[in-house]
Amino acid sequence: xxxxxxEASSGYISRAPRSNGLADVLEILLDRGLVIxxxxxxxxxxxxxxxxxLRVVVASVDTYLRFAEAVNRLDLRAVxxxxxxxxxxEKGEEEGAEKKSKGAIEGGMDAIKEKVGLGGREGDEDRERxxxxxxxxxxDRG
Amino acid sequence: xxxxxxxxxLPLAPARGLVWVLDQVVAEAExxxxxxxxxxxxxxxxxxxxxxxxxxxxxxxxxxxxxLERLGGN
Amino acid sequence: MTxxxxxxxxxxxxxxAGLAERGIELxxxxxxxxxxxxxxxxxxxxxxxxxxxxADVVESLHERAIVLPARxxxxxxxREAALELLTLPAVEAMLExxxxxxxLTLRGTYDESVLQAIAPAVSGLRESYRAVPTIExxxxxGEAVVEALADRRARDTEDVLAALDRHVVGVRTGEPRGxxxxxxxxxxxxxxxxxxxxxxxxxxxxRLSPPLxxxxxxxxxxxxxxxxxxxxxx
Numbered sequence: 001x002x003x004x005x006x007e008a009s010s011g012y013i014s015r016a017p018r019s020n021g022l023a024d025v026l027e028i029l030l031d032r033g034l035v036i037x038x039x040x041x042x043x044x045x046x047x048x049x050x051x052x053x054l055r056v057v058v059a060s061v062d063t064y065l066r067f068a069e070a071v072n073r074l075d076l077r078a079v080x081x082x083x084x085x086x087x088x089x090e091k092g093e094e095e096g097a098e099k100k101s102k103g104a105i106e107g108g109m110d111a112i113k114e115k116v117g118l119g120g121r122e123g124d125e126d127r128e129r130x131x132x133x134x135x136x137x138x139x140d141r142g
Numbered sequence: 143x144x145x146x147x148x149x150x151x152l153p154l155a156p157a158r159g160l161v162w163v164l165d166q167v168v169a170e171a172e173x174x175x176x177x178x179x180x181x182x183x184x185x186x187x188x189x190x191x192x193x194x195x196x197x198x199x200x201x202x203x204x205x206x207x208x209x210l211e212r213l214g215g216n
Numbered sequence: 217m218t219x220x221x222x223x224x225x226x227x228x229x230x231x232x233a234g235l236a237e238r239g240i241e242l243x244x245x246x247x248x249x250x251x252x253x254x255x256x257x258x259x260x261x262x263x264x265x266x267x268x269x270x271a272d273v274v275e276s277l278h279e280r281a282i283v284l285p286a287r288x289x290x291x292x293x294x295r296e297a298a299l300e301l302l303t304l305p306a307v308e309a310m311l312e313x314x315x316x317x318x319x320l321t322l323r324g325t326y327d328e329s330v331l332q333a334i335a336p337a338v339s340g341l342r343e344s345y346r347a348v349p350t351i352e353x354x355x356x357x358g359e360a361v362v363e364a365l366a367d368r369r370a371r372d373t374e375d376v377l378a379a380l381d382r383h384v385v386g387v388r389t390g391e392p393r394g395x396x397x398x399x400x401x402x403x404x405x406x407x408x409x410x411x412x413x414x415x416x417x418x419x420x421x422x423r424l425s426p427p428l429x430x431x432x433x434x435x436x437x438x439x440x441x442x443x444x445x446x447x448x449x450x
Contacts (some may be wrong), residue, residue, distance in 0.1 A: 012421045012425035012426065012428065012429050012430060013417055013418070013421050013425075013429075013430045013431070013432065014429075014430070014431045014432070015414070015431075015432050015433075016431070016432070016433045016434075017433075017434070017435070018271075018272075018275050018433070018434075018436070019271045019275060019433060019436065020431075020433055021186070021189060021190060021193065022185060022186050022189035022190075022264050022267065022268070023186035023189070023190075023393070024271075024321070024433060025267045025268055025270075025271045026182050026185065026186060026262075026267065027390065027391075027400075028271070028285075028321075028436075028439045028440075029267055029270055029271060029285075029287065029288035029439075030262065030287070030288055031390075032285075032287070032402075032439040032440045032442075032443070033224075033285045033286050033287035033288065033439050033442065034224065034225070034284055034285065034286045034287060034290075034442045034443075035286075035287050035290075035443070036222065036286060036287075036290050036292070036301065061355065063358065063362065063395060064354070064355050064357075064358025064359050064361075064362060065351070065354050065355065065358050066358070066395075067357075067358040067361040067362055067365075067395075068345060068353075068354040068355070068357040068358035068361065069354070070328075070331055070361075071331050071334075071335060071338060071342060071357065071361050072342060072345060072346060072357070074331060074332060074335055185264070189264055192264075202264070203263075206263060206264060210261065210262070210263070
């Protein structure tokens, strides 16, 4: 699956001639396509279960607070007296809380990785990058 | 990654009476675990990790199996 | 018992050698063809391997002639069932209607600089939060950011749709990808309009990027424009 960055428009357009990775394919094959009624055979886990109801839009507490932090950190270059909330608490407490909450929420991928011996903490940076991109909430489907 | 602070840098110090927030977030997280959207997202993330060479096929398929089973077990 | 996994329908014709080697067959009748491969009786799991294979088959074939892709997981009992499917008038109608068409997926995503752009709209709440950081303040600020982003998203999507409107046959919206996603548009176009769309996209990027980033995928078979549900009598 080839992806080229176009030089023009400062590389803000990426172009792929075909479906580009599992994310694309999940959407296009599970949510779209010809439906042959009464002939659909699915695995135990169920196509219906993987088919997403796109009409539900959920903005979570977690999302709001993350956006708050993100926009709060704009312009924090020079010395800044105002502390963002994590800094108000003792380091120890913060780390403890962070670990606890991280465990609860990231549970999925980390737990799985650990289970299969991949180590939950590896590639955390990459995962955070991905998480920044794949929050997965959206609009009505046309 | 610049401005978006990964998952949580929340000041979740329960002593401050903010337990309700933590509870909400945890409850949501648990509900999310079986959310097909989340599972799809994790499948896609694992697939991207495979494409980047961070996982090999076997590791990927273990993760995939786990994720698909999670759907079945719900 | 062997059954047939159905990838989609297309016009009858030669099958590329690569696909034949992978067990793909065309069941043909009257100039139409069902794209199938034999599978054993066990259910079909939505694994990466299977999903990518399905996409690969329909997209490869679409390079030579219109393919109406089936949703993943469709299995028919045997050749007779496939032939029955082919005789449905709706199938011929769709093959004709989409004869020279393809689908393009256009995804828009924001990079972090969008927060700079919307910061003025939330400056009051941001200053309050900075002065006295509380969870409640954080939630209020976060909510305001989400709303401002939604406004931005709506405006940019309208902009894009307006620019592309006269070059497309149809549009279907989908879920933007991720919290910083802007839009996902499935565009139904004639095959010869693909270049025009690319050119139009360049112009849009000149105006809207950053913070918008675009991803254009295709030409694809018209996954999003074959939503007719077909029932074959038992």
